[in-house]
Amino acid sequence: MPERKTTDINASSPVTVLSGVGKTRAAAYARLGIFTLGDLIRHYPRAYENRGDVRMLSEARIDGKTAVILTVGSEPRSVRLRSHKSFLKFRAFDESGVCDIVYFNQDYLKNSFPIGSTFRFYGKVERKGKLYSMASPVAEAWTETVPLPPLWAVYRMTEGISPKQIAKDVAAALALLSADGVDPLPTYLRERHGLCTLSYAERNIHSPTDWQAVTRARKRLVYDEFFCFALGAAMSSRSAKQTGAPICENGDITPLTRQLPYTLTDAQKRAIDDIRRDMATDVPMSRIVVGDVGCGKTVCAAAAMLIAVQNGRQAALMAPTEILARQHYADLKPIFERIGISCELLIGATPASEKRRIKQALIASHPAVRLSIVIGTHALLSDGVEFSAPGLVVTDEQHRFGARQRALLSEKNAHAHLLVMSATPIPRSLALVLYGDLDLSKIDEMPPGRQRVDTFAVDESYRERLNGFIRKQVDAGGQVYVVCPAIEEQETAPDELELRDIMPDGSRREEQPPLKAAVKYAEEMQKVFPEFCVAFLHGKMKSGEKDAVMHAFSQGEVQVLVSTTVIEVGVNVPNACLMIVENAERFGLSQLHQLRGRVGRGTRKSYCVLVAGGTGAVGERSRARLDTMRTTYDGYAIAEQDLAQRGPGDFLGNASDGSVRQSGGLVFRLADAGEDSAILTDATADARELVLHDPSLSQYPALLERVTELFAVDQGLIS
Numbered sequence: 001m002p003e004r005k006t007t008d009i010n011a012s013s014p015v016t017v018l019s020g021v022g023k024t025r026a027a028a029y030a031r032l033g034i035f036t037l038g039d040l041i042r043h044y045p046r047a048y049e050n051r052g053d054v055r056m057l058s059e060a061r062i063d064g065k066t067a068v069i070l071t072v073g074s075e076p077r078s079v080r081l082r083s084h085k086s087f088l089k090f091r092a093f094d095e096s097g098v099c100d101i102v103y104f105n106q107d108y109l110k111n112s113f114p115i116g117s118t119f120r121f122y123g124k125v126e127r128k129g130k131l132y133s134m135a136s137p138v139a140e141a142w143t144e145t146v147p148l149p150p151l152w153a154v155y156r157m158t159e160g161i162s163p164k165q166i167a168k169d170v171a172a173a174l175a176l177l178s179a180d181g182v183d184p185l186p187t188y189l190r191e192r193h194g195l196c197t198l199s200y201a202e203r204n205i206h207s208p209t210d211w212q213a214v215t216r217a218r219k220r221l222v223y224d225e226f227f228c229f230a231l232g233a234a235m236s237s238r239s240a241k242q243t244g245a246p247i248c249e250n251g252d253i254t255p256l257t258r259q260l261p262y263t264l265t266d267a268q269k270r271a272i273d274d275i276r277r278d279m280a281t282d283v284p285m286s287r288i289v290v291g292d293v294g295c296g297k298t299v300c301a302a303a304a305m306l307i308a309v310q311n312g313r314q315a316a317l318m319a320p321t322e323i324l325a326r327q328h329y330a331d332l333k334p335i336f337e338r339i340g341i342s343c344e345l346l347i348g349a350t351p352a353s354e355k356r357r358i359k360q361a362l363i364a365s366h367p368a369v370r371l372s373i374v375i376g377t378h379a380l381l382s383d384g385v386e387f388s389a390p391g392l393v394v395t396d397e398q399h400r401f402g403a404r405q406r407a408l409l410s411e412k413n414a415h416a417h418l419l420v421m422s423a424t425p426i427p428r429s430l431a432l433v434l435y436g437d438l439d440l441s442k443i444d445e446m447p448p449g450r451q452r453v454d455t456f457a458v459d460e461s462y463r464e465r466l467n468g469f470i471r472k473q474v475d476a477g478g479q480v481y482v483v484c485p486a487i488e489e490q491e492t493a494p495d496e497l498e499l500r501d502i503m504p505d506g507s508r509r510e511e512q513p514p515l516k517a518a519v520k521y522a523e524e525m526q527k528v529f530p531e532f533c534v535a536f537l538h539g540k541m542k543s544g545e546k547d548a549v550m551h552a553f554s555q556g557e558v559q560v561l562v563s564t565t566v567i568e569v570g571v572n573v574p575n576a577c578l579m580i581v582e583n584a585e586r587f588g589l590s591q592l593h594q595l596r597g598r599v600g601r602g603t604r605k606s607y608c609v610l611v612a613g614g615t616g617a618v619g620e621r622s623r624a625r626l627d628t629m630r631t632t633y634d635g636y637a638i639a640e641q642d643l644a645q646r647g648p649g650d651f652l653g654n655a656s657d658g659s660v661r662q663s664g665g666l667v668f669r670l671a672d673a674g675e676d677s678a679i680l681t682d683a684t685a686d687a688r689e690l691v692l693h694d695p696s697l698s699q700y701p702a703l704l705e706r707v708t709e710l711f712a713v714d715q716g717l718i719s
Contacts, residue, residue, distance in 0.1 A: 009176050011038030012709070018172050028160035037173045038709065041202055043166070044669055045153035048214070051122045052150020057132045058096035060125035067122045069142055070094050072113045092121070099125070099132040118142045151208050170206050184702040185224065189686055195220045218670055219679065225671040226680050228707050230687035235695070235707070244415040245284040246391050248311035251276035253303045255339045264299065267291070267445035271300045274441045275419065279307055285417035291443030292635035293597025294450055297421045301394045302332055304419050309341050309372045313391020314362070317375045322347045322543045323550055324396060327572055329375045336373060346376035346385070349543045363388045390416040444636065452633060453600040455608045457584070457626040466609060467528055470578065474532055474559045478577035478604055482525065482562045483595055484518040485586045516582035516613070522562035532559040539566040565591065567598060574602030584610035585622035589638045592629050
């Protein structure tokens, strides 16, 4: 096979073009979602070891690793153990003390530490009396004339790849691609905002010279993430304005409203009027209905589906999780059946025979046997799912889907009208990026009778009182949600500085207490409440297991459900009256508002308790956020506060619990729509300005290639 020329190598080249990367290491990288050189370079450090914070032995940290500069004072000697293992030991010192240095099973290091040489050692310093010790520290030769880098990148890992190997491969990838020298960002925009070059940013995000370099690099990369996504959204919006959609002039929804036990709110009527007008033309509707938890968005979607079917067309509703899809199906199927409209559920767990029957019904040509409405998950995107009379596509919780998923469903429903629902009230500045290609209908009015959920913020010192409150609610016949931010216990590394903890001004976020883990916490709660049935739920469970747990909870067989944020949307258990959120300081305000919306859906008086990790461990920023939740109940007011003061993760979700993460979706690696709102505003305005003057980016081919790559869709879908 001829050797690949360096000039043929680009960001899309496989990682195997790197020296030493064969099938085994490539497979390990694949487990991290890294397939190309571009993927590898965008595998940004998750944190940095602060090796530049050098201390004396006597001042070593007790809660993490420390960097110390020591001189070797004794000759390293190797000791062989009976277990065929060995250790290498020597002493090193500074002005404040003497330290035993030990390396296990690394005899090859024996000649690396000559007496009198000086090293920067980085690791955990233990103290016994007047003697210090370090086990297997990182050692870097030190001289006064050549300073060592203060920050060392820490990457998300997988089995089969060492941190040093990732750093080496990233450096090699950067060296290969540096010959290209093309910066996709137009020079005038870089100069307008004082941004560094892309090569500087990529080099210094991985191997920074100091914190200022990290801050400059991060600013450029954050801008790029916002800018490229906003470009893709703006280009999609321009290309979507085509004709050929089915004209649905019959907009009579009285068959639906006659079945409802309540009257539509004025806000719902306005949203339905918007939908009715859009669907009455041959230009495909592209609309999002945004509203607070419990405001009645699903009824608006049902009205749109009814309009489509009344005009001889089909409708599809796609939800991001099976729990939410089943909830929609349970709510809508009885209503449509009473009107005489067929409705089926298609999810991954649907039996094969049922899937075949549903697929056949979808492509039937005769209206009498054709399936009118299908509700499902990503199963709607699978091969063999086709529609004979596509009319309407509805997606719920749009920010959990990627552009590729929406494009695939649209391809199956050529020229169909599109309606999007989101239960997250979104500030206009963020909506410009999230939904730049959609018209907005805002439901800002709640149905009458919806009760307020009293909200309290406490810390660990209230634990016994909280347990008593749980027992009181369950004894009275109620049920309890307990939400944890993690699935299983994770080790914390207080010495590492999280990359996303760097604020736009270069300062750091407040330190956070350890995370509560759902699996272990459920076990602990079962011991505290042996008389109750406690279950746990998280996104990585199999669909059948999740369904069984949710069914048991909805039937009252489970009194306390410990969960991750998989229950944030779609779960409707009217008997649940208490929501407890552990490590509440780790959640965004809008996400907390979503969780609070899971209770107060029935007749019972309901409560939400936000528990901050530790005792008095919450910083000023976090305390202000929890106070907002305690005193504010309007979702849009909370969203505006969230955008101004929140921590990372909200609006965009959290991948740790298995929530949907798709290529092309709004999954920013570095950008934080709250902390980086000023950059967000600039990038969005710049993107719209550029598309207005150069709709196809013909003057900027490198930028078009970048946008297309990030969206992971064919160029034709966004140009």
